[in-house]
Amino acid sequence: MMGLMASDETRTETRTETGVQAPAETRTHARVDGGARETSAEAPATRAWTTWTTRLLVLGIVLAAMNLRPAITSLGALLEEVRDGLGMSGSVAGLLTSVPPLCFAVFGVTAPRLARRFGPGAVVCAGMVAITAGLLIRPYVGGTGGFLAATALALMGIAVSNVLMPVIVKRYFPDRVGSMTGLYSMALAFGTSVAAAATVPVTNALGGHWQPGLAVWAVLPALAVVPWIPFVRNRKAPTSTAPGASSPRTEGGQAAEKPAEQPPLRITRSRTAWALAVFFGLQATAAYITMGWMAQIFRDSGVSAGTAGLLLAVIMVMGVPLAFVIPRVATRLPHQGPIVLVLGVCGLAGYAGLYFAPVGGAWAWALLLGVSNCAFPLALTMVGMRARTGAGVAQLSAFAQSTGYLISIPGPLLVGVLYQHSGGWGLPIALMSALMVPQIVVGVLAGRDRTVEDEAAR
Secondary structure, X not given: OHXXXXXXXXXXXXXXXXXOEEEOOOOOEEEEOOEEEEXXXXXXXXXXXXXXXXXXXXXXXXXXXXXOOHHHHHHHHOHHHHHHHHOOOHHHHHXXXXXXXXXXXXXXXXXXXXXXXHOHHHHHHHHHHHXXXXXXXXXXXXXXXXXXXXXXXXXXXXXXXXXXXXXXXXXXXXXXXXXXXXXXXXHHHHHHHHHXXXXXXXXXXXXXXXXXXXXXXXXXXXXXXXXXHHHOOOOOOOOOOOOOOOOOEOOOOOEOOOOOOOOOOOHHHOHHHHHHHHHHHHHXXXXXXXXXXXXXXXXXXXXXXXXXXXXXXXXHHOHHHHHHHHHHHHHOOOOOHHHHHHHHHHHHHHHHHHHHOOOOOHHHHHHHHHHHOOHHHHHHHHHHHOOOOHHHHHHHHHHHHHHHHHHHOHHHHHHHHHHHHHOOOHHHHHXXXXXXXXXXXXXXXXXXXXXXXXXXXX
16 A cells, blocks of 8 residues: 555656646656657656655655654553652653643744754654654653653654654645645554553563563654655755756646745734634643543543553544544535534543543543544644645644644643642543633634635734
């Protein structure tokens, strides 16, 4: 499947002066001035890109996406053992679960600048190295401070890779952004759920100690480094310009046009931008509370550690099919409010069940919360729909994600504080339910059929 997608997804087109388009990977002649001109010198290079190189890049994207969440969900599955081993209080454990959004907000903003200087492939490769190092050393550094520092190193690699993966998809697969984004999202959800489900069994197989159970997840990012090595020095996307073509080519094989210089949007004047940023932040809050605490909630309710990991995996794996379905449905609707409402109701029902019958209906609550957590692909889809221009999408995406991750930082920490001081999960679950209400409200506002350019212009 990967090979088929690699050859299909990277098809580029070359426009000759006659206006005829043909796939560059199959054409061996270009028509210029009414005659045929041989392009055999370029055809081998194009074929080389569309076979081995492209398949390697697709493999790199898949492996990198699989490593963007296991550092978080593997820790959630063993949080009780880590707390006991390092002597963490509930508040410190809450701080630990707040580190991911903090790192994403702080380090993620540096990714575009690093990519411009070193190239996106080099930055993603370095990100995989950072993830490997952080996951390998954090169980063995000793002490809470060292554990937090090593976790931050791994999350730094995740943050820059998280930002640049969509950029790489757009850069190298401009005519297949939807399907490649679907593949990337599926790989991300798969890695998230596998780490949640397999951490406890793997830990038991390795002797029952939490240190090797966490360190073993360094193997996957180490493997992900390999396919990115050829792209470390490759800062440009492939082109396939036919000799004698009438205009220079862009990365997607279309005629390059010099865009008119446009002033940046005053994005903070847009109510839709603010609604989308708050929606992004609240759904991220729910996601990181789930990844950091949900397995512990089930365990404290009487569920075994292995089953709790599987329940967390069910919540995460719901993102695999729904990452394909939700964006397609959302783009067919003028208003995405109904989808926001359905996801929010599922979340409220899941939290209510978790409060009243955490063990008896555990699998049903996991399914409902898994559906609710799929607000993330919906938020990304709405970013693309709420702006008309590419520059507007980029600016809205940066504003919504950076502001949203900052909003999400206190949530997991507050859950840890409430758990420690109340001695149970009643107040934390009530907090999660209460946050779902404003998430629905701002999501409905963000889903209205309007653009940030129009609002900012007013």
